[in-house]
Amino acid sequence: MSINGMLTILMYALAPFRWLLIMGLIIIIALHLLTYRRGYKITHHRSRLTNLLALLIGLTAILWIPWLTHSTLGYVATVFDWIALLGAAAATSVMAFIILHPLSYLISFQDKE
Amino acid sequence: MQKSPLLTRRELLKVGSGLSVGSLLPFSGLSASTLRTQAHIVIVGGGAAGMAMVNRLARRLRGGTITLVEPRETHHYQPGWTMVASGIWAAERTTRLNAQFLPRGVKWLRDYADSIDADSKRITLVSGETLEYDFLIVASGIQLNYHLIDGMTPALVGQHGIGSVYAGIEGASRTNQAIQTWLQSGHGRGIFTAAPTPVKCAGAPLKMTFTTLSRLEDTGRRDAFDVDYMAPGASLFSQPWVDEFIKQRFDSQGVNRRHHYRLSAIDPQAKQAEFAFVGPESEFTSHHQLREAEFRRDDQPTVIADYDFLHVVPPMSAHDFVKQSALIAQDGPFRGEWLDVDIHTLQHNRYPEVFGIGDVIGAPINKTAASVKAQAPVVEENLLAVMQGNALPASHSGYTSCPMITGIGKAMLVEFGYADNFAFMPSFPFIDPTEESWAVWVMKDRMLQPAYYAVLEGKA
Numbered sequence: 001m002s003i004n005g006m007l008t009i010l011m012y013a014l015a016p017f018r019w020l021l022i023m024g025l026i027i028i029i030a031l032h033l034l035t036y037r038r039g040y041k042i043t044h045h046r047s048r049l050t051n052l053l054a055l056l057i058g059l060t061a062i063l064w065i066p067w068l069t070h071s072t073l074g075y076v077a078t079v080f081d082w083i084a085l086l087g088a089a090a091a092t093s094v095m096a097f098i099i100l101h102p103l104s105y106l107i108s109f110q111d112k113e
Numbered sequence: 114m115q116k117s118p119l120l121t122r123r124e125l126l127k128v129g130s131g132l133s134v135g136s137l138l139p140f141s142g143l144s145a146s147t148l149r150t151q152a153h154i155v156i157v158g159g160g161a162a163g164m165a166m167v168n169r170l171a172r173r174l175r176g177g178t179i180t181l182v183e184p185r186e187t188h189h190y191q192p193g194w195t196m197v198a199s200g201i202w203a204a205e206r207t208t209r210l211n212a213q214f215l216p217r218g219v220k221w222l223r224d225y226a227d228s229i230d231a232d233s234k235r236i237t238l239v240s241g242e243t244l245e246y247d248f249l250i251v252a253s254g255i256q257l258n259y260h261l262i263d264g265m266t267p268a269l270v271g272q273h274g275i276g277s278v279y280a281g282i283e284g285a286s287r288t289n290q291a292i293q294t295w296l297q298s299g300h301g302r303g304i305f306t307a308a309p310t311p312v313k314c315a316g317a318p319l320k321m322t323f324t325t326l327s328r329l330e331d332t333g334r335r336d337a338f339d340v341d342y343m344a345p346g347a348s349l350f351s352q353p354w355v356d357e358f359i360k361q362r363f364d365s366q367g368v369n370r371r372h373h374y375r376l377s378a379i380d381p382q383a384k385q386a387e388f389a390f391v392g393p394e395s396e397f398t399s400h401h402q403l404r405e406a407e408f409r410r411d412d413q414p415t416v417i418a419d420y421d422f423l424h425v426v427p428p429m430s431a432h433d434f435v436k437q438s439a440l441i442a443q444d445g446p447f448r449g450e451w452l453d454v455d456i457h458t459l460q461h462n463r464y465p466e467v468f469g470i471g472d473v474i475g476a477p478i479n480k481t482a483a484s485v486k487a488q489a490p491v492v493e494e495n496l497l498a499v500m501q502g503n504a505l506p507a508s509h510s511g512y513t514s515c516p517m518i519t520g521i522g523k524a525m526l527v528e529f530g531y532a533d534n535f536a537f538m539p540s541f542p543f544i545d546p547t548e549e550s551w552a553v554w555v556m557k558d559r560m561l562q563p564a565y566y567a568v569l570e571g572k573a
Binding site: 004008009010011012013015066069070071072075076077078079080081084085 | 201520521522523543544545548549550551552554555558559560562563564566567570572573
């Protein structure tokens with residue numbers, strides 16, 4: 001399949017979630033812009049709670065991602081199934097971190113003020 | 114009939130005048146592989162096959178006329194109908210407008226084809242309009258012959274416990290309601306049938322059985338329901354490994370398999386179905402021919418079965434206007450029922466200016482959207498070769514694919530072709546076609562529909 005073909009498939013696959021994705025992206029960018037203006041740097045800020053929450057969200061994703069796809073964890077059976085599910089769970093964890101980490105900075109920043 | 118010369122001198126001149134010129138224009142915006150032509154190409158049918166060909170040819174041809182004959186404004190994603198009939202998808206998810214996929218410059222006639230005069234290269238539409246073509250692509254799909262089951266009409270789907278995933282998107286929705294009504298009754302007998310002819314998406318009747326089994330198990334009262342599967346032949350599926358797998362799975366899930374029976378009549382009011390025993394010596398499998406006259410045999414013993422839910426799979430064939438034309442197969446297993454094409458080149462066996470693609474062709478397998486994906490580039494290349502008077506360069510392997518749903522939430526990616534008794538042809542080395550998989554289910558649920566639309570646009 002050509003690159004163009006793959007992009008077309010991806011475009012159609014994401015089309016129903018277009019506005020959701022755009023809104024999510026806007027929120028993340030706005031959040032990061034807001035926190036960066038108040039001195040946030042991803043490498044400097046430490047938050048154990050954020051790390052734990054992001055990890056938990058990723059772990060629970062192993063349960064709710066199959067449910068979102070009209071399936072159950074019991075049907076995740078092949079090696080490829082597990083790689084795909086763990087990859088999706090890891091991506092969910094990263095996304096949770098990207099949102100929660102600047103939020104935790106914002107909360108601690110307000111507490112300091 | 115003798116095979117006529119590929120093209121007359123006049124026709125060769127018609128397509129050849131701009132051939133080299135088109136490919137030598139560096140700033141024309143055309144790719145080197147486009148073909149200048151004055152030819153008129155008619156594509157009958159705007160389903161998956163017809164729409165894919167419209168888009169591919171619109172990109173490859175310059176100067177000619179492409180006419181699409183397709184009466185419907187709405188394009189249906191038919192592979193999604195099993196999901197709708199199983200209560201997983203909303204019906205709206207499977208429809209788009211045909212106009213969304215149609216490239217500019219293509220003439221779209223919103224009409225049905227009424228007849229094809231292959232010797233005169235002329236098509237007559239239901240409106241009376243006639244079209245003359247230089248090249249013809251028959252992509253008219255399949256005709257559902259519910260009338261060959263006495264007492265059955267598509268209007269019955271959704272009533273009296275009758276379902277049929279093939280009866281259009283409304284039929285798929287009503288099938289879901291009929292299954293739901295049966296489930297809510299808390300008990301009873303469901304009979305799933307298969308047709309004694311080739312059918313589109315031959316896995317669909319099996320998928321409907323598996324998804325309904327999932328729903329029955331979810332009620333927590335599986336033992337209160339009886340499930341029968343009535344097959345006209347010895348096999349349930351053309352791919353031998355999958356056939357054996359499904360038989361074992363049916364046995365382990367408490368499905369009563371009965372072979373060599375075809376649904377011959379129904380009495381909707383009494384909720385009774387009549388099955389004709391066609392005999393173990395018959396070739397009434399989904400991969401062999403059964404002509405209309407053979408449905409009327411009086412010497413076949415019949416049995417009457419009561420049902421609470423009945424899934425009807427109608428006998429299928431090419432549309433009547435194809436069957437009544439010279440393009441229909443004259444002999445062999447597809448005679449009188451399907452388009453007569455070479456199953457590898459997809460060129461008509463007697464009319465070289467005619468190609469066939471999709472469900473309409475006479476082929477042992479291949480009535481799936483996945484087959485269209487593999488066939489479309491073959492028809493494109495071979496048609497362009499014929500237009501240039503060249504030998505046919507492309508060959509179809511018979512590739513077809515069926516995401517065999519074995520329960521709501523899991524599926525097997527079954528891909529195979531003509532060779533080695535329908536041996537597997539896996540596209541992905543990391544997906545085993547013999548394993549049930551969640552990831553394959555996700556592909557069916559989320560990715561195959563986008564891939565289908567890419568095929569329509571000629572991009573996959």
